[in-house]
Amino acid sequence: MSFGSEITRRGVRGILVVPAVGLSLLLGSSIALGGSGLTEAYIHVPMPPGFRVVLTDLDGPVFADSSGKTLYDWPRRSLRNGPTGDNKDESECSSTKATVDSGLMSPYPAGLLAPDLDQRPSCTQAWPPARAAANAKPVDNWTIITRKDGIRQWAYAGYALYTSALDRQGGEVLGGSSRRSGGDGPVVRKPVGPPPDVPPGFGVVSTALGRLLVANNGFSVYVSDHDDPGHSNCDALCAETWTPILAPDLSRPRGQWSIIQRVGGVRQWAFMRKPLYLYVEDHSEVHSLKGSDVPGWHNVYTQLTPSPPKGFTAQDTTSGQTLADSHGMTIYVYSCGDDTTDQLGCDYPSETQAYRLAMCGGGDPVRCRWTFPYVLAPKNVRGGSRAAWSAIDIDPMTGRFAQPNQPAALHVWAYRGRPVYTFAGDKRPGDINADGHGEFGGRREGYRAFWLRDDYYAGND
């Protein structure tokens, strides 16, 4: 039980790993993102003039416009009653304000008037198209589409590109996340970036802890403390549990990737000179952290997420480990996408709070504060990375950002710019009673536990 433990950082010879025991939110103390320069390597792809790659704390390398703002796409996906989003070479995001629910999500019918219409942006106000100059030319995967309003817009891999009105500076990804989505959640915008610099057969996925290295079947990749740099000490017996990841004959070393020789001349992939393995106990689980429970074995991350502020802890539950407050009480995040065809967000403090107020208190902000209390930040903590953890001022009666020097404003912790909460219905550490409190288990709009590790439902993805 890790109740009360402080979250710390640790690293092993340059490879970012999650130690086996205790707190699982562990990011190397000797490695600071942006400080040591150990951020995710990516493949340099051709880009049109003015675009660049920005390294973000949460989503790795992403494409950005000339001002450094992250670029997002919005691929079409089907919901319960029909699809929305962009088809290739088209944009469905218009300057006409969507005012009613589309009825794409069951069971509620189409035509319900959306809340806070006077403050509601149009799709293009929330998601400004990445405009292409009149003389711009396609470059490699970068193409130009002509929108229905006649404006030329950049697209990548066929999908129209946008910036987010929520992002104010380079490296922010407040508009959307590359973490897992789908199912009954909204059709979300995701940051677009260059492919990670990994050999064929590997991939990188965004998780709560960082950018996790996986095999192409989604299974986690592990390294061992028992190995020497460039040499595997995992013998035949060991290899029954830890399957060496073999390098095909035609594969060649590249960048941080090398190939070591096992007994008998068998070639095995190594990352930053550490031989790589799969764990046989990862039966059907993808993105598993189970192997890191075995002493001396670790998951591998190409980069790690910033640590939560001091005082947050990790807590064992019935499904895995959640972020918790200093008393061990589970931390929750609220996420929301509306049911208009635009699928606009409704969880950021500058967006409508009508959905959240219904879920936390039946529309009563006083009850909301009682039911889902904000997590207060020390008065002397200001700002933050915005992309990950920050301290913000909230008007608790509206849920929106407070005005400067507003009386009764609360100074609270936020993740990705959105406040985090505890739940009054949790009575002791390990309770996760509000995980799924909301529509479609909280995936459409509602509260979900801040999962650091979820062995059953991949909530940390």
Next chain:
Amino acid sequence: MDTIRFAAVGVALVALSLGASATQAADYVPPGGRIAYALDSLHWAIYQPKDGFVNKQECPDGVNIGPRAQFEALFPDKAHRTVVGTRLRYESDVWFPTAAPDQFVFHEGSGPIASGMNLDGKIGPNDFTSPEGEKGIDNQLYRVLGCIASYRPDDNANDYFDNDEINTDNYNRILIELTGVESLMNSPHVEVTVYRGLESLMASATGSGFVAGGTQQIDTRWGRKYIQHFQGKIIDGVLTTEPHDFVFPWATLGNPADEFMHAARFQLKLTPTAAEGLIGGYTDIETWYLQTNEEESTHHQGYGELSAPSLYKAFRRLADAYPDPKTGANTAISSALRAQFVQVFILHPENPALEASSAMPPIPYAGSPSYPRTPEQARLEQPAQITSENHR
């Protein structure tokens, strides 16, 4: 990885194959007096006679309406519907329900017959008679669920989803291990330990069921909360345990959740390869309601005409046990589950300490947190003093 008792497993496998191939308890003596089973089927015990779906005795006025029909009735003015005034108002009622009178007629399960157990040892005016003729059956949950289509047997929505994920979702891998077994026919004292297992069940070749003899490791980390002990006995091949509070995992659509029964007891017919029967007790209504709503959204509840706000009111009307010391309102309801288990071998960790029960005993969910209410709000949230047409 923990070293496991392969030797014991080997002995057990041999014993099973040579000495207990029949599925009768007979005089089967499990090796070391120890036998384990994994839950592979679980349904709330809703009585349904063989002659039809909605029988004149059970639901003489038909089944209840669900969220779609209630939405149309609550908000008939289609031209002026708003998200806040309709959808979010309905969802608020789902997540912050009250015991105020229901504006919709609620049909309760009725008739003289219901499955279940005589939990209090008495024969009361609200009790049922079991299909086998036993009187004094306590199952007020049948009145709540009996006329909701979703919970009628034969794979209606919730009945199907709830059961399906018992055997497909490893979060719900409930194991029971009997120790001190002198024979599966008669043993004066056995201990029943509940664990959560880590492995999938071993499916039959046709995929239509599960076969005995699979192995299960114990979840000693995330599953510590579920390690619980019951005392019992076996008479004429039937295991009966003493009442004990029981928490168990029951997730259905991807959110971890629990059920909680006060004074639960097992009543299972045992064979060397399977166990089958009832789990009875007083189900905590707030935990039940939370589990249902977090697992199945209003959309999913609509499949089976389940209205969460009406369901909650019925729970509060019909709850019959464990009164709140402050308000006097009952917090639990008599109930029963139909359960089937398949025999498995448990591979215990080398370190017995890993199997130690949780230091913190399980507690039921206390319900939507109370907060300062106005006198008018408090009055409205008192248990309704009305009964519907079928409530006796």
